[in-house]
Amino acid sequence: MNLKELYQEIILEHGKNPRNLGKTHEFNKDAKGNNPLCGDNVHVYLKLNGQKIVEDISFEGSGCAISMASASIMTDLIKGKNEHEAKEIIEDFLGMIKENPELKSEYITKDEKTKLMCLSGVKQYPMRVKCATLSWHTLISAIDNSEEITNTES
Numbered sequence: 001m002n003l004k005e006l007y008q009e010i011i012l013e014h015g016k017n018p019r020n021l022g023k024t025h026e027f028n029k030d031a032k033g034n035n036p037l038c039g040d041n042v043h044v045y046l047k048l049n050g051q052k053i054v055e056d057i058s059f060e061g062s063g064c065a066i067s068m069a070s071a072s073i074m075t076d077l078i079k080g081k082n083e084h085e086a087k088e089i090i091e092d093f094l095g096m097i098k099e100n101p102e103l104k105s106e107y108i109t110k111d112e113k114t115k116l117m118c119l120s121g122v123k124q125y126p127m128r129v130k131c132a133t134l135s136w137h138t139l140i141s142a143i144d145n146s147e148e149i150t151n152t153e154s
């Protein structure tokens, strides 16, 4: 199996069996996102504790395999990180999807980098980039307590 096939395999697997799907019992931050071009919708919930650590994070949503896999991988990776680390990881991921050849953050392990790099295949497809980044932009809104619905077209 080559790298491209491995990446596709991981995306399909996360798309079929999304991690952290559903509404967490106790959340204190949440935000909604919408990608009208593809029809992806996501609602991200998180519980940030007193030490600003993401104690719990989950999402509800529907859409294509890329958007669901991205939300699944993201929630898995952000759980347990503090707000500062989470923001750096988000920025790193968005930078990689847009232009950077690789991820730079020290807060993500080699294994986690492999999972994130699975989504790097969307780079050449601007439409797909929106699918892959929707949940990440929505997470920023949740952390920042933005009331606005994240829309990839605005």
Ligand code: ZN
Pocket (backbone or CB within 6 Å): 035, 038, 039, 040, 063, 064, 065, 066, 067, 130, 131
């Ligand atoms: Zn999509």
